[in-house]
Amino acid sequence: MTTVTSTPPSPSPVAKFENAAEWWHALGDVPLERVVMDPPPGTATEQDLLVFVERDKRLVELIDGTLVEKPVGYEESFIALLLATALNNFVRPRTLGFVAGADATLHMRSGRVRLPDVSFVSIDDVPGRQRPKEPIPLVPPTIAAEVISQTNTSMEMRQKTKEYFESGSKLVWLIYPKTRTIAVFDRPAEETARLLTENDVLDGGDALPGFTLRVAELFPDVR
């Protein structure tokens, strides 16, 4: 069982970079269109993030003082909701934890704030076994799932996966609608990731024992 402290770590000092190229790599080489300029890069706070997410309904992540917009799209949302529904159908009757969507803001150990498209937080992973009440709780997404968009970069997803595991995740699912595949990580290393195709079954592993979902169910033909 992962033990998690209820107090968030003090905000890490804002990273300093020699030049914009280094900084851009630290963001995961994301398209520059996704980088928010107001508040200026390097100065954004969790408060700013909440204004974007809650008031303006713009999904942004906080990376070392810079807000970076999450790509959104109809297909991505559709698939994420299918997964969230399947998870909830399994989790709710058994009170195993909490499933949240793409606007769930989670505090990472690195000090960054990430918004996994779908997250399952095991009840064993939260202090007091209660649904977190803070706007940006420091709880690990026991399972974090991301539906990959055109403008997500592989560098970005590598960094995110690493952060999830550093924060206590047990499983990370990267869902690729284009190839109708899912990369399953049970640790950050890419070499050990398993790639599931449409004939495979996704399972909850140690993170959510007993949960299974046919991969094909996430990619129904909607034409």
Place this chain on the structure above:
Amino acid sequence: MAMTTPHRPALPPNAKYANFADWWHEMGDLPLERIVMDPWIGMATERDLLKLIEGADKRLCELVDGTLVEKPVGIKESRIAIKLSTALSVFLAGKKLGFVSGEAGPFRLRAKRVRLPDVAYTSHASLPAPDSADAPILPSPPTIAAEVISESNTTAEMRRKIREYFESGTRLVSLIYPKTRTIAVFESASDEPARVLTEGETLDAAGILPGFSITVAALFDLS
């Protein structure tokens, strides 16, 4: 049926740029390696600029709307710049008209931008006060500015720079292209030069320094 206006979240009032890419285009699509990130973009001052120029690393930077931008440097560019500045110095000797400065000489242009032309001629008459030239940053624009173009200078960047020089009071700007052995001469803030000089021609100072000239061939002769 009543028409409904789609709800649009109000943007913060100082949101001048939609995202980093917007800002970056306005800066002239600079290579990210040349954009200094410490201090963060938009937050740098003249003091930061002087720290970099005068510091141990002697990093040649310009200050553009609160952002420090590194000037590309190179031996070939430097040799060409020295040729031009030498020719100007020889011409000016004993005339008491003004002075020549090099790539480490900062000029404050309009809107508190600070530029470091590779070669500059400043007439005494253009100075706001007799002791203006004692300040680390000259408070007025160069009368003539010349830039030797490097690989990493972008067209958009140079267009922007030309505009800034002329808006600030500079009367003549030459862009020297070692690769094509040509010189683009600008007499006003325009995207297109007044003329482009090729090897058989002569660069002069069009009414600002009557009698000054150097052949284009001599400028590019690095034997």
